[in-house]
Amino acid sequence: MFFQKIIIIFFIFFIVCFDSFAKDKTDMVLIPSGSYIPLFKYGDDVLDDESIDVDSFYIDKYPVTNIDFYSFVKKKPEWDGNNFKLIFADRNYLNHWKNIDSFDEINNYPVVNVSWFAANEYCLYLGSRLPTLDEWEYVASSGKEFRVAKDDPSYLHNLLDWYINSQSRGVISIDKMTDNYWGVFGLHGVVWEWVSDFNSVILLNTDAEGGGLEEVLYCGATATNAVDPADYAAFMRFAFRNSLEADYTINTLGFRCVKNIK
């Protein structure tokens, strides 16, 4: 009997260890170099065929979860919901951690209500970094079966679902997420995600004379510069990022990290 108990305890111990091991940042996916076609033609990096080259990198398999972020905050109390500096995050920072009965319920949900500064700090703390816009879009341009999602006619339709269909609203646990071609989970249909250069579009707007990207943000002519004017989901991500500032925290905005190949 005693022996059995020992075994059970060991077994639980093993699960706990394994569980925390599974949450380790080794849980990343290698993305080989390649190219993708961005929504808008911009910058000097655009190749003749309108695609952008992206080097290989590791990316988090899942968005950063509440429990992940909680561990970070324990180590770096200056990012605690009570100690953070208001210039680095607005008052809504980690607001969803207040007024909950038990943290267990949201352990495996993607962390939201985090500012760019907080997300950036989290990634740096783990020796990684936030993905660039191009890296994120490159990985997210794959569907389930197809490396280039747009080769699948139902892809855009399914993607729009999250944005428009109220039934599929809301943040879900990482266990419920689906993965894409690369085995990366929850890129679409769960939360928006920070990228390191989320406001690069605004910076490009200094070229006001040329009409540039500022125009595409509100004009009916939006589509004239877009490579694929039917890609409404991409327009939404584009518009969403454009509305952000680095201290903003939002109920549906989380993040994941990437790592360079050494």
Added chain:
Amino acid sequence: MKQISNFFLKSCLIVIFAFMIDGVCAKELPKVEGNTSFAPDVPSPITRNHPAYVVVHFECVELVKELDNGVKYHFWTFDGTSPGKMVRVKQGDTVEFNLHNHKDNKMPHNIDIHAVTGPGGGAAVTNTSPGRTSIFSFKALSPGIFIYHCATPPVPLHIANGMYGLVLVEPKKGLSKVDREYYIVQSEFYTDSTFGKKGMHNFSQEKALMEFPEYVVFNGRVGSLTDSNALIANVGDKVRLFVGNAGPNLISSFHIIGLIFDKVFMEGASLVNIDVQTTLIPAGGATMVEFVARVPGNFIIVDHAIFRAFNKGCVGILKIIGKDNPELFAEKK
């Protein structure tokens, strides 16, 4: 010495200039709360005879509402209704517009007000994250009845999901006195289900691109202006309708069965046409029509592209109450 006096001269000029600027700012307009209403009501006429600094608040809300009996749709709205509030200001007013985006929304939103002279009609400076507020001001230069709508990319989707309404800029001397005013916006909904089929309808991008709506409606749903929601007037009333067409695609052939518009302010502007049977309202445009309610009865409001009225929901009723006038209309047995 010369350098010093030069310096003094420049300083003085700067100070004087600063006072001048201050003087301009000091000529402050009286601050008033915006005059707004939900459809089909119209905000009351403006009684002041001077321009004001008008403060208006809108909140973007994403919510599920009925598009038809038993048919639900996930609307994106200004203030929870489609159309959003009608705003009434006066030519020469400065309007401070506060756009709040509710924190539980998923989308960023902005606003393009057609009464604005400035980039994007305000959209260029109001792309607002959930939980945030954007503020801008504009001077109402031109009188007329104007559409406003959300213009965040993808723009057609924000319009198709219900984000629009009307702004009335009264001319300086105001509008003529009438007995009744009503606010109507026509728009289409592109759903992945079929007209009248109970349950949740979702946006269909395919149908929107084909410009093939399941629903064409007044004031955001089938039945918004029928039965107990019918518009009311008494015989003898002077009636004014402010009618917008949000589109996003169709042009409205606006008509009321059984009466003739005494006056149509064409395209919502200053040019008046008289004795009009059917008037065109472009997508992203509006009109103002006036008539006297002369004969009692139910007068059916339609888009005279008549399949839309018969099969897609674009019907309203104006109920005129009062004594028969057999000289004008009588049934002969």
